[in-house]
Amino acid sequence: MFKYIFTIFVSVFLFGSPAFAQHEEAVHTESSHEQTHEEEKFDIGSMIMHHISDEHGWEFTHSVKLPLPVILYTADRGLELFSSSKLDHGQVYNGYRNDHEHIVRINEDGSVNEAVHPMDFSITKNVATLMIGALLLLLIFTAVSKGYTTNKGKAPKGIQSFMEPLIVYMRDEVVKPSIGKNYGKYFPYLLTLFFFIFINNLLGLLPGGANLTGNIAITLVLALISFLITNLSANKYYWKHILLPDTPKWMWAIMIPVEVVGVLMKPLSLMIRLFANITAGHIIMLSLFGLIFIFKNWAVAPAVGVFALFMSAIELLVAFLQAFIFTLLTSMYIGSAIEEHHADH
Incomplete structure (x- = not known):
């Protein structure tokens, strides 16, 4: 397994040349009595959107960018693979141009060829982060599994001693109370869900990190998986409550649509909550740093630093909290779907 993972990462990080894309710097000349220097107005909105959005290269700082492989498929050319550095700064390569992270085919006159729609399977920044998280x-x-094997009957050591309290807590305080005696069937998925979100939340807080869990496509897939597991595992009492509620029949025209909407709102709430909270945290941090460039005064930096440090601590809490809430709600949804019927008298 590890040799296949290593092959993937070699193709992700070493494809293309050069290793780092270089940004060209404009040189301003001085006249004998005055300087001709035109300053561009700082656009904080564009800066924030650039950092929280996905991109075909991985930009760590303004002058250091790691190219990633661009993989395109078109009916006339088939599969094409090249480095994302070929499309930096609006360059056209092999008839393609990166138009706001949407790769399009270009005609000879520079216009977009509307007849060709390339299928983009590129390894973008979010995809690369997804691979790193996996x-x-x-x-x-x-390592934890190996620790349980080698330290059987002994006190946990190393990373096992760090992970075991989290695993036991999620099992005994979250999954088991929410689902009940049949929790074992769903615990592996829920544990994977928790740590996947938690680790990628932490990776997003690193300098130059990707906003993976703040990407609505990622949260959509996670919510969809939880939705499918919940409803495919549901018993007849769950569906009876939705489609044949215990109300007078004349109320079914109101109650059934309400119950169906409730079923659909559960994954929607999971998707939006994770996306909104993680993205909002990144936007606040970037807005704080943007104040330095707006005021153009070094005196603002200490105040921004204090607030940024405070927000970083909050973000660490949110990274755990959002993973916990997503797992807890999924556990509760599964528990309500498989709960046995108890007649009330």
Whole structure:
């Protein structure tokens, strides 16, 4: 398994040349009596959107960018693969241009070829982060599993001693009370869900990190998986409560649509809550740093630093809290779907 993961990461991080894309700097000349220097107005909105959005390269700072492989498929050319650095700064390569992270085919006159719609399977920044998160999960839990095997009957050591309290807490305080005696069937998924969100939340807080869990496509997939597991595991009492509620029949025209909407709102709330909270945290942090460039005064920096430090501590709490809430609510939804019927008298 690890040799395949290593092959993937070699293709992600070493494809293309050069290793780092270089940004060109404009040179301003001085006249004998005055300087001709035109300052661009700082656009904090564009800066924030640039940092929280996905991109075909991985920009760590303004002058250091790691190119990632661009993988395109078109009916006339088939599969094409090249480095994302070929499309930096609006360049056209092999008839393609990166138009706001949407790669399009270009005609000879520079206009977009509307007849060709390339299918983009590129390894973007979010995809690369997804791979790193998956690799970290494999490495961590392989080590934990090995620890349980070698330290059987003994006190946990190393990473096992750090992870075991979290695993036991999620099992005994979250999953088991929410689902009941049949929790074992769903615990592996819920544990994976918790640590996947938690680790990627932490990766997003690193300098140059990707906003993976703040990408609504990622939260949509996680919510959809939880939705499918919940409703495919549901028993007849769950569906009877939704489709044949215990109310007078004349109220069914109101109650059934309400219950169906409630079923659909559960994954929607999971998706939006994680997306909104993680994205909001990144926007607040970037807005604080943007104040330095707006006021253009070094005196603002200490105040921004204090608030940024405080927000970083809050973000660490939110990283755990959002993973916990997503797992807890999923456990509760599964528990309500498989709960046995108890007649009330």
